[in-house]
């Protein structure tokens with residue numbers, strides 16, 4: 033199994049398989065659908081289904097499923113076998129065009145945020161031919177979009193596909209301005225870098241907080257965390273290496289371009305990055321990657337944690353969303369290029385993105401808002417909750433020269449001819465990467481660094497595509513009838529920069545000065561999920577999504593409800609898990625230790641021995657355990673009081689301000705008690721055991 037080219041994509045019904053197995057005209061018709069999004073004819077679907085089934089059965093598949101991405105954030109599948117009775121007591125294997133193209137799962141058990149009540153209970157899944165079918169666990173998986181019967185999107189794929197179409201429509205207008213007639217389609221590309229933790233399965237299973245919440249709710253800091261900075265890019269332990277090898281191989285079989293793997297900053301933290309692909313495919317592949325990470329960890333007697341903050345005191349996990357725009361011929365439109373004419377096009381695209389990020393800071397912030405990611409944003413490991421852009425010194429200087437109308441000279445090209453200063457020739461940026469920026473231009477792509485490790489990249493990319501489409505539209509509207517294109521482009525770029533350069537910040541985003549400076553610039557600082565989410569309903573945001581046919585008002589409202597509910601449910605489950613762990617295991621352990629200590633004090637006193645150590649310990653333990661009990665009761669009461677909050681936003685705010693705040697207070701006391709107790713008397717494995725559990 034070491035022949036990678038041979039195993040790569042071996043479980044995928046990809047272009048090569050299609051070409052080899054489909055009649056020529058069927059293949060052509062399908063290709064057309066894939067490339068232009070045109071409707072697929074019934075008879076074509078029938079032939080494709082039959083070929084797909086034969087191929088899948090040869091690969092050992094017995095079932096098929098419509099694989100979709102409901103608003104739970106993970107993927108869903110319901111398996112049907114290929115069998116059909118032949119009427120003589122045996123079965124034949126069947127799979128029709130209708131079964132390929134459309135499914136009708138019961139939508140009522142998936143989050144719909146009120147859409148079900150307004151519309152119909154039933155939902156249907158529709159084949160997305162732009163993402164290849166694949167075989168996983170002996171099941172032919174058909175990537176599908178999931179909608180209500182009335183057409184409202186109930187999933188994360190439908191609006192993503194719509195946003196890609198919107199971007200294509202508007203970016204093509206910009207390309208035509210520059211006389212570009214060959215390009216048929218503009219796509220966006222994404223490479224999501226995925227961080228994760230691995231812990232030993234036995235340790236994982238002894239922590240209800242990890243099982244139910246994916247993160248530790250209590251746990252005193254270990255003597256050694258990440259301060260020695262010896263884990264990042266360190267040698268990979270054999271057990272982890274074996275895991276990564278199997279993960280790579282399984283991903284390759286599914287056509288996922290797994291490329292880079294390394295240890296991350298925190299102990300037990302790792303990263304996997306694929307080679308980028310078209311956004312829709314990259315999103316599907318990232319979902320598959322997360323699923324396989326968990327499944328393969330289990331096989332290796334480990335648990336993979338995708339939560340954004342499994343452990344306090346060490347880094348949490350993010351998912352850097354590298355995003356760019358490219359033509360169907362593979363030309364990256366965010367590549368600066370070598371000549372001023374090309375630069376004009378590049379600079380126009382770049383300026384559009386600057387304006388987009390400034391005007392829609394709130395939407396970008398919302399796409400990364402979750403209870404889990406609230407632990408990261410603003411902590412000293414991830415960008416703050418303030419959206420800003422890093423362009424690097426060179427590009428910033430270029431833009432400044434355009435804005436001010438002054439001559440630009442790069443370090444290497446000191447002697448630029450005059451006249452070229454308006455659209456200067458410049459090289460790809462060579463400045464150091466800024467690792468603290470939430471949205472950094474990295475040579476020929478943007479790296480959006482705010483998403484948390486658990487999020488589907490669909491959300492961030494829906495917004496990126498849509499806000500970019502909006503600006504391309506505005507620019508094209510302004511420039512299409514221009515009689516002095518060059519001059520008007522410069523004017524437009526200049527004006528846009530003046531109005532939106534406040535979003536550009538090349539300094540240290542982790543510093544307190546930046547938070548103040550951002551405030552002066554009027555940039556948003558939406559600290560928590562309940563702070564951020566209500567902005568979804570701003571009229572400007574609803575209008576944006578409706579204008580580009582990405583989400584309707586009803587769809588936005590339903591998503592808003594779902595995100596709020598999700599936030600509240602997460603905090604609720606965490607609070608219940610925490611009170612349960614403390615009441616049922618921590619308190620009894622403390623009481624038994626206190627009993628032991630007081631017995632010792634008593635015995636020593638009886639036989640006339642000084643017992644100052646035990647007494648001191650006992651006094652301190654009693655004070656703390658009393659405090660623990662008070663905080664525990666306070667949390668329990670906060671949870672109960674929250675039950676009558678029925679309005680979704682009020683409930684989320686309450687969970688943030690009261691329940692979550694009580695959890696933090698309770699944890700502080702609990703962790704202090706843990707650090708005073710003998711390890712074998714504490715009911716849960718300590719951080720040191722968890723973080724160093726994989727040896």
Ligand code: ADP
Pocket residue numbers: 221222223224225305306307308309354355356357364474476477479
């Ligand atoms: P960096 O050094 O900034 O981390 P890499 O070249 O290692 O850059 O790329 C990081 C991620 O960005 C990878 O997943 C890579 O495939 C992806 N990437 C590179 N170019 C593009 C692009 N044009 N569009 C989207 N993602 C890209």
Ligand code: MG
Pocket residue numbers: 225352479
């Ligand atoms: Mg990176």
